[in-house]
Amino acid sequence: MKKYIINEIHSDGYERFAVIEEIEKNAKINVHFLEYDEYLENGEESRKKKTGDILEEDISIELVTFSRKTDDGLSHHQNIQGSPSIKAVIEITQIIDAYSIYAVSSILDNNILIEFESAVNYKVGERILVVGSLELNEMKD
Numbered sequence: 001m002k003k004y005i006i007n008e009i010h011s012d013g014y015e016r017f018a019v020i021e022e023i024e025k026n027a028k029i030n031v032h033f034l035e036y037d038e039y040l041e042n043g044e045e046s047r048k049k050k051t052g053d054i055l056e057e058d059i060s061i062e063l064v065t066f067s068r069k070t071d072d073g074l075s076h077h078q079n080i081q082g083s084p085s086i087k088a089v090i091e092i093t094q095i096i097d098a099y100s101i102y103a104v105s106s107i108l109d110n111n112i113l114i115e116f117e118s119a120v121n122y123k124v125g126e127r128i129l130v131v132g133s134l135e136l137n138e139m140k141d
Contacts, residue, residue: 002108004055004136010082011040017082018136020055029107031059032084033136057136060113061086061105064132067120071127074106084134090114091127107134 004020007028011017014034021028038048049055076088090103093111098119102111114130122128 001056001058004057006049006051006053006055008082009046009049009051011035011044011046012042013039016046016049017084018049019082020136023054029059029134030078030082030084031134031136033138055136057138058113059108060115060135060137061088061090061130061132062113062115062135064114064116064130066131067116067122067128069122069126070129072129074104074127076106078134085131086134087129087131089127089129092122092124095122095124113137 003023005023006018007021008019009016014036016033016035018031019028020031035046035048038046040046070089072089074089074091076086078086088105088107090105092101092103094102099116101114103114105112
């Protein structure tokens with residue numbers, strides 16, 4: 001689990017889109033998350049998470065709709081401004097089930113959870129290109 005600071009945050013109902021930066025690093029990423037217990041109308045400010053808040057949470061790549069094997073080096077790109085959409089080359093370290101894996105990536109120094117929308121059949125050690133959404137996963141109390 002890493003610590004992040006919120007640089008920007010935008011709300012749409014229960015959905016949140018944020019630009020966060022890992023503490024002690026100078027790399028900003030766009031993430032998506034849900035606040036199930038706070039619905040906001042357009043322009044309302046959240047009472048839960050605001051710009052400048054420090055978060056201690058996990059990041060995952062979810063809603064992976066496209067993937068393929070590759071020989072490319074580890075990388076990630078977020079080409080749509082303000083969007084959690086991500087293209088990343090990752091290396092599989094653990095298979096959880098047909099829909100979920102752990103992998104090393106250029107996003108984090110440790111493993112990241114990858115969740116696919118359809119069943120996949122990759123092996124540990126393979127590098128794959130994934131296209132999905134970078135998600136901030138709130139830690140449960």
